[in-house]
Amino acid sequence: MNEFNRNLINIDDLIKGGEREYIKEYITGLHPADIADIIKTLDEDKKREIFNLLHAEVASRVIVEIDDRSREQILEDINRERLVDIVGVMDSDKAADLIADLPQDNAEKILENLPWKDSAEVQKLLKYSEDTAGGIMHTELLSVREEVLVEDAIIQFMAISEEIGNIHDTFIIDKNRQLVGVMPVRKLLLIKPETPISRVMDRHIISVNVHTDQEEVARVFKKYDLVSLAVVDKEDRLMGRILIDDIVDVLIEEASEDMLHMAGIYQDEKIMDPPLRSVRIRLPWLVINLATAILAASVVGLFQDTLQAMVILAMFMPIVAGMGGNAGTQALAVTVRGIALGELDFGNAKKALLNSTIAGLLNGIATGAIMALVAYYWKGNYMLGIVIGLAMIINLFIANFFGIIIPLVLKWLKIDPAVASSIFLTTLTDCIGFISFLGLATFFIKYLI
């Protein structure tokens, strides 16, 4: 399907049988992302061996594409001079990220050994918080003064294009380094070289501040369909630029956050986090859930006499509550996503609510009927079947109704619906489940036993 993937097929054989020089030649012909994919699959020693075959330029691109674990393994045992070479050819943002991950003394040594200019750039970037525009921007860019001609911009572009990749835009600045205009590089081709750039540049500049949160930066990219974006300080001075490929991961991260939130993970917990960090993140939510579970339990307590009279009700009671929770979670997920994508708002909420409750009723009838039959055949008690079937219909109806209402109310209260909805919903479906089932059982108790 694409040239590079086609090449991957025989890599294992190659590594086993091939000679060093041949492997080197083969592998440096691949795209860095594919080299990273290959290295990922190898043993720790082989990872280092293959990585060390790479030219510093290629190695610098492979090391940013590779997974965290492989990166750690490779960097653990790398020669300092080689690392300086690699960092030296990286864009400043990537260099800063890499250095930020190194042990303090190692990082300092690398910074000392870098050319003075690179070192200064990286140290400047290291000052910005990781999740801000400043933390993800790089300082390599094409900028010209507003007094220049188009041909000067072209000359400037030619001068730096060897060293800096992916130059999409020319940023135009005034004598105070304030950003005053922007011009796609390719459009320089369309204009007479002797035209003053200030006459043809676009003055509608979209830019973000160095301290803007990266999620806001991602939204700006998405909203305006950008490929590159200028970053300025509070005096509007040009500080760096961000490219779309740096932002794609932020957008993906943000989209997957809702899942974590709905599951009760409210911070950016990573799978490899140490246990105490996990506890700190997860315990508060568990304690809140415990409180709501105790509330639901106290509802069961109201029906102690009924349970005493017919203890098999205790078997069925979690089924009703649980199925309400399951159905409600489905409705919730669709609703939270609809809100996130802007497909649901207060204007069209009524229709969504109607659809969801009808779906809830139908699903309640279907699963309620199945459960009624199961209960009847299992315990030979047709009234038990009717009671549990009705209770399930009620609970699934309620679950689907509030699966829409709760996130909408939270949104209206300016609370993130993904964060708090599930607590309210499962408390509700537990309580309604117990009340409807045990309540009906209490009402029909003389037909039940």
Next chain:
Amino acid sequence: MNEFNRNLINIDDLIKGGEREYIKEYITGLHPADIADIIKTLDEDKKREIFNLLHAEVASRVIVEIDDRSREQILEDINRERLVDIVGVMDSDKAADLIADLPQDNAEKILENLPWKDSAEVQKLLKYSEDTAGGIMHTELLSVREEVLVEDAIIQFMAISEEIGNIHDTFIIDKNRQLVGVMPVRKLLLIKPETPISRVMDRHIISVNVHTDQEEVARVFKKYDLVSLAVVDKEDRLMGRILIDDIVDVLIEEASEDMLHMAGIYQDEKIMDPPLRSVRIRLPWLVINLATAILAASVVGLFQDTLQAMVILAMFMPIVAGMGGNAGTQALAVTVRGIALGELDFGNAKKALLNSTIAGLLNGIATGAIMALVAYYWKGNYMLGIVIGLAMIINLFIANFFGIIIPLVLKWLKIDPAVASSIFLTTLTDCIGFISFLGLATFFIKYLI
């Protein structure tokens, strides 16, 4: 923070007080994405009124940026000639999407009234399935034959750049229209105009087939950090191109899919889907859940004598099961995300498992202790406190252990972990919750009552 947003502040006042001509002038100075944002907030009539003030070129960009509901409302009552004008200036992919959403007879009328070439392009695109490369590509691009010189490519670029925006790459084709090379437009600036393009073009082409699934296309974009990508047919003939901003939404959609999957929504259900579609999507999962809930209930059935002897156990039993489910879901969400992001694999699973079970044990001890105290003070039965506390420690430990194991095993079996994990996990935490709590209660029954 950016020029456009700053302008939005007084738009409401403007609409209320301003004159038509002034509003028109003001609004056409904005970015189409901002105009879409403004229109979104207006009443149905006002939406149409403001939209109709826009020049066809701007209108064509606003209509693709706006939310589905506003688009429907605007298109419902639009003049056909105006719609032809708007569609006429759209990129072919956007035009095809818009036409695909129109009622059949209306769509045909629009196609008839479009210039012949546009109409043919759109009809070609309409044949591809919506979620393939063919369905999201557009046919407007810059391509030159391999025999030409760099200056010819520049002339070609100048000729089409008025009409086609965002030309990043020059695609080079042979006499059979097969794609043989690619060259970023900006690099044309760097090369002597009289150079044959075949000598400087990049022959390492990354391309996708027209029938490639859009999610695979998105992965190619992400992996190779692309801004634009060539689409070819099975004979490698150039058919169209896809830009990163068309792909950003696909990437976001894919990331948010895991949340729906974990909640038991396995198809692309939208918040405004009719109830019967929701039932068809949701019911199978509910039925499977019902089966597992019945399984868990039968576990409770094993302890009927214990429950008969001490009916308040029925109150507390859902707490133990539910808290295990909550803790397990947390572990599951972090694990599923870790797998999706490539941070967790079989190589580092042991460490993740150790971390998670330690976290589970600690969270179990914390919430178990709280629950023990609550049960003791509530029912004045210290042994009840010990039994429920121990049961919770066991269940949270197990939940965190299998919250890692289950998705990993599913991944190993090549089943999407997001899809099936939660069923297995909650069945397990229900059963273990009931067994540990009622089992311990049975064992200590003489100290309990």
